[in-house]
Amino acid sequence: MESVTDTPPPAAQLDLTRLRVLAAVARTGSVTAAARELHYAQPSVSHHLARLEAEAGLPLLERVGRGVRLTEAGRLLADRAEEIIGRVEGVQRELDALAGLRAGRARLAAFPSALATLVPAAVTRLRSAHPGLGVGLVEAEPPEALAALRAGEVDVALVFEHDAPDRTERRADELAGFEVTEVLDDVVHLVTPADGAPEVAATARPATILRAVRSQTWIAGCERCRADLVGRCATAGFAPRIAYETDDYVAVQALVAAGAGVSLLPGLALRAHRHPDVRATPLPGAVRRVLALTVGAPAPPARALVSHLAAAGAA
Secondary structure, three states: OOOOOOOOOOOOOOOHHHHHHHHHHHHHOOHHHHHHHHOOOHHHHHHHHHHHHHHHOOOOEEEEOOEEEEOHHHHHHHHHHHHHHHHHHHHHHHHHHHHOOOOEEEEEEEOHHHHOOHHHHHHHHHHHHOOOEEEEEEEOOHHHHHHHHHOOOOOEEEEEEEOOOOHHHHHHHHOOOEEEEEEEEEEEEEEEEOOOOOOOOOOOOHHHHHHOOOOOEEEEOOHHHHHHHHHHHHHOOOOOEEEEEOOOHHHHHHHHHOOOOEEEEEHHHHHHOOOOOEEEEEEEEEEEEEEEEEEOOOOHHHHHHHHHHHHHHHO
16 A cells, blocks of 8 residues: 655745845834835835745734834844845855956946046946946935945945044944945035135134134035034034025035025035136035945956946045
8 A cells, every 4th residue: 555645845935025125124123114225115015025924934023003023933034034135145246256357237326426526437447447347327315325235226335424423323323234445535615605705714623614604694415414514513613594405516506606605515516516606615624435335245347346436536
């Protein structure tokens, strides 16, 4: 008589995209934050999580008030997900390495003033050294560039951070898990009308330079730049009266030239576009650091791009 034995069910096939979603929920602490980080619609994140639970055969999340938290199985899978994603990306990098630098493509997200200055110089250097490599470019402010890098949508993120007192703490938090290459210390300048603004000695201390225009109307930039402006003015002993906000450095200079106010702009923005009717006074020691970020050991095209970005910054 033929014996009959139970056949174990096939192992669950865990989808890599859904593992990325679970890892993002674990990392950010909520479905909403994970959707924002991954640039997904929230229903899409919920759908991926539901499918992942079905694949795993165990509940991965549980409701807590209006939020969620990971179950024991969810925490286990989220920890393993980071490892699995890292291994898959490592294999991809090894495959890319087999092709060397004869062919391939590096995808870069960078903020506008870098796209107008550092990036063209780096791309020119890269194409000269490795004619077979291509570069894809996306304009993105640092938060969006970091999200794109985490989601695997780009290979390199070119970002900036201001030298605020809490920079070290924020850097450890925001840049955790990234490989960081310092590209440039970008000097911050006070931008005033060429005519009619108070004369300020370029050798004066930053607080002295800022106090000379404390009564002026101010023009603020992006969220990070506005915070830097407010922080520097606070250090100088006053709160700036901000009447205009725009992250367009061309518009900022046009407003300053028209006498609408004064502003702070980094050197790259002034290199990208310089209005003839503004004066730019560097603030000694005040910089924003330009950084090239990758995840883990980058593939050869991305590694080459980072190297040439650093060379362009040094030049």
